[in-house]
Amino acid sequence: MTQQKKQKWKRNLVVMTAITGLGFSTFYTGLSIPVAAVEQPDQPIPKKESVSIVQLVVPNDKAKDKLLELGIDLTHRIEAHDGVYEVDAVVTPTEIAMLKTFGINVKETLITENQWSTRVAERQSTVQLQASLAASEDTLKVLRANHFTNQSGTFLYLEVKSSAGATASTALKATWTENGEEKSATLSRLVDYGEYLYHYLLLPVSAIPSSVKIESNLGGTATSTITEWLGKEPKHPKTDYVTDFVDHYMAPNELYERAENLSKEFPNLVEIIDMPNKTNGYRRLAQATIGGTTNLAVVVSSKAWGHEGGNDVSVEFKNPGTNNAPLKVTVDGTRILVDLATDSSGKATSTAAQVVKALNENASQLVTATTYRGNTGAGVVAPTTNAAILTDGLKAGADVSRDPFTVKAIRIGKHRDGSKQGVLGYAQEHAREWVTPLVTIETAERLLRNYNQDSVTRKLVDNLDIFLVPSVNPDGANYSLNDYNMQRKNMTNHCGPTASDPGYRNNWGVDLNRNHSVGSVFDGYIGGGTSCTGDTYAGPAKNSEPEGRNLVWLADKNPNIKFAMNIHSYGGYFMWSPGAYDSKRTTLPRPSAGEEAFYWAASDNILNDIQDHRGTVILPSRTGPIPDVLYSAAGNSADYLWYEKGIYAWNFEVGADLWNKDTKRWQAVGFQPAFAEGHEEAMEFANGLIGLMKVAYNSAKDHQPPSSKATPGNGKYTGPVDVKIETSEPATIYYTLDGSRPTFQSTKIKLSGTREFAETLKIEKTTTINYFTVDAAGNIEKNFNPLGNGKNYNSVTLTIK
Structure with a gap:
């Protein structure tokens, strides 16, 4: 490559960095965000680029490693x-052009900004x-209130129409008396083809009620006598389990309302738990970049948040119209004249640079x-045609508060005192994943609205302490x-002045x-970034963000969560720990063979x-420890819960590919599919969360x-022996080979390899294997106490001649 071409390539990368905010310093020296003013070629201020979700073809492992190194925003x-x-x-588009230079090409464009805009309009x-509907009075009309008896028993059937029934959040409850006992x-x-028809109920009764009262969660009520149906059974599902409580993508204020x-x-x-660490808030400083090229532009930021006065500030650069005039700054209220x-x-x-100094003084x-992105600011500033009005650029309406947000957890259970085993479900760590909060809300509604009528639900609510964090x-x-569909991160700006212009x-x-x-990037693990504008930016330090500290707080305060x-x-x-590996692909410690077996056994039940719901199968190739089926994710929350708190922690990735019969290809659904698909994903993964x-x-x-059982067991053998210890259920095996008493500090049976089964013990000389097993519930074989002095552990002696 000629020197001229090298300089051109370097200039192009500088522009790409300015546009995308990628952290290139790992592969090209000097291309990270400048930390001090430097001489740079004067170039036009980069214009905003559109983003798309595309399918990239990565030709080999070297290119894949480069893709991770570049910090590209991967789904x-x-x-x-x-291979x-x-x-x-x-x-x-600029990133696509850059990736081509590494042999990484676009196979297909999956979703464009126009399609995302359609999702926003659909939600709105x-x-x-x-x-x-909420503004009008909620009225209820009882269409049918019947009883009937067939060969199976006696049944109650209701059809009730609500004036607010077009929204899935409208719930109706029926109450009646049966053998002197109140039931509900x-x-x-x-809903059929998008049209709300009515609410209905069909369930067996032990005695025929005389009347029924219907109540809406919006306040509407109605009563009706119960009459006999003329021998015909209504054509509705024979189930009293209620589902389907979401009908659009929901904003945080809707979720918590x-x-x-x-x-x-x-x-x-x-009960609702208020988390102690408030977020930064949906807010920004008001800003403007004044000037069209890089070395004469001035970036101005308000001291006040935009909604607290920053959006009222204006700045005008003016030629005073006189010769030999000095640089002068005048402030009149919120108007700044230079x-x-x-x-x-x-x-x-x-x-x-001179204007920046004068404004700051x-x-x-x-x-x-500041000057533009660390530029020396040597260019001469041009007068502005009109005053620049600073703006925070936020588009949400007044219904979205700009104040720091109190994140909440929904705690569900008959006994919420820590005496019952705890289960935690949390969603939307990544902002653009709109389906995920719906899974938690749908689950909460099902647990509560089926409590009185479904025995399985009642068992769960009575015997578990359930925590759900919708967002x-x-x-x-x-x-x-409201602003940028593909936002992955929170809104806290940790960049210094050189990366804090509105273009970022x-x-x-x-x-x-x-x-x-x-497993943090700060400890050398792969999959997190250190560039403050990178898509996987891990923050300035571990646990720097209030959102993450809330999760830690919840786990600390509720040690019953398992x-x-x-x-x-x-x-x-469907994945679990370990979630990260280092540059040598050494993962965080693998679970023991017994723990891994429990992860797999539980997964069978959850995936079934x-x-x-609709037949979605999570593929075996997409089930297992995170690095084995996806990639390294340094500093992820599930690893914290597993390694620090001993919580069996899984990760859902909702939205499995759909098979297109016409093209005979698997088709990606995206972060924000049309709600008809998003709804189905919420329904099936609410099944999974339950x-x-x-x-x-x-x-x-x-x-x-x-x-x-150890196989082979006690006996005499003529050569080396491979001993396999099998358990009646997934259980961790602690063992010693030196004749000592096994304890919780003893060696565990591990996996024989990645995605393999439990290892065998190769015995080459006369050895006594002392061991005990512990299942996931904490039960110890033969009730052996590893902390005591008992000898009721397992012992096998193999004599090698």
């Missing part, structure tokens, strides 16, 4: 075949409908000023819903699933429940110790 979807990788990524139309149940909502309403409606089963210095001919002579009560990242979620507004923030303390699910999208994965609760319930009720 949670990657496929490998014949070639297909990866979905969120990219700009539903919100407006709900607002209009929630009605199911029936729904949560608060549930706590008021079910005070004996629900009279530029002139020479003897009346031509403006003030440089960007004379208008510091309103603004701070870990409310600020980022509001930004994704979509690049600020911390990836909350890279900010935790275990199971957790981190809900993400998209790609259809997901499949029950499936996790069933696993937790079974674990809590498991008091049966495991048993085991």
Whole structure:
């Protein structure tokens, strides 16, 4: 490459860095964000680029490693075949051009900004409908209230129409008296081809009620006598289990309003926990970049938040119209006038650096000023045609608060005192993953509205302590819903002045699933970034973000939590720890063979429940430890919960690929599919989250110790022997080979290799194997106490001749 071409390539990369905010310093010296003013070629201020989700073809492992090194914003979807990788990524046209130089090409554009805008409009139309329904009085009309008896028994059947039934958050409850005892149940909502028809209930009764009262959660009531149906059974599902409580993508204020309403409606089963660490808030400083090229531009930022006065500030650069005039700054209320210095001919002579200095000295009560991205600012500033109005650029309406947000957890259970085994489900660490909060809200509604009528639900609520956090990242979620659909991070800007101009507004923030303390980028693990504008930026330090500290606080305050699910999208994965590896691909410590077996066994149950909704199968290739099926994710929250708190922690990636029969290809669904698809994903993964609760319930009720068998056992052998210890259920095996008493500090049986089974012990000389087993519920074989002095552990002696 000629020197001229090298210089051109370097200039292009500088522009790419300015546009995308990628951290290039790992592969090209000097291309990270400047930390001091430097001479740079004067270039036009980069214009905002559109982003798309594309499928990249990555030709080999070297290119894949380069892709991770570059910090490109990858989705949670990657496929490998014949040494070639297909990866979905969120990219700009400039990034696409840069990736081509590494042999990484676009195979297909999956989703464009126009399609994201359609999702926003779709959501907004539903919100407006709900607002209009809420503004009107909720009235109920009982269409049918019948009883009938067939060969199976006696049944109650109701059809009730609500004036607010077009929204899925409208819930109806029926109450009646049966053999002198008051009974109640929630009605199911029936929608056909987008039209709300009515709510209905069909369930067996032990005696025929005379009347029924219907109540809406919006306040409407109705009563009706119950009459006999003429021998015909209504054509509705024979089930009293109620589902389908979400009908649009929900903003954080909607999610938590729904949560608060549930706590008021079910005070004996629900409480709302306010997390102690408030977020930064959906807010920004008001800013303007004044000037069209890099070395004469001035970046001005308000001292006050935009909504607190920053948006009222204006700045004007003016030629005073006199010769040899000095540089002068005048402040009049929120108006800042900069009279530029002139020479003897009346031509403006003030440089960007001089204007910056003058603003900081004379208008510091309103603004701070910098040159553009660390430029020396040697260019002469031009007068402005009109005053520049500073703006925070935020588009959400007044219904979205700009104040720091209190993140909440919905706590569900009959006994919420820590005495029952705890289960945690949390969603939307990544702001753009709109489906994930719906999984938690749908789950909460099902647990509460089926409590009186479904025995399985009642067992879960009575015997578990359930914590659901609908949106870990409310600020980022509001930004994704209103400003920039592909926002992944929170909204906190940790960049210094050289990366804080408004052109970077979509690049600020911390990836909350890279900010935790275990397996962090700060400890040399792969998958987190250190560039403050990078898409996987891990923050300035471990646990720097209030959103992540809230999760830590919740786990610390509730040590009864033993199971957790981190809900993400998209790609259809089901994963667990370890979640990170270092540059040598050495992972965090693998679970023991018994722990790994429990992860797999529990997964079978949970994935079967997901499949029950519409047949979605999470592929075996997308099930397992994170590095084995996806990639390294340094500092993720599930690793913190597993390694620090001993919580069995899984990760959902909702949104499995759909098979297109016409093209005979798997088709990605994206972070924000049309709501019809998003709804289905919420339904099936709510099944899965409740499936996790069933696993937790079974674990809590498991008091049966495991048993085991060593093969071969005691005996005399002529040569080396491979001993395999099998257990009656997934259980961790602690053992010694030196004849000593086994304890919790003894060696554990591990996996024989990645995605393999338990190792065998190769015995080459006469050895006594002393061991005991512990299942996931904490039951110890033969009730052996490793902390005591008992000898009731297992012992096998192999004599090698």
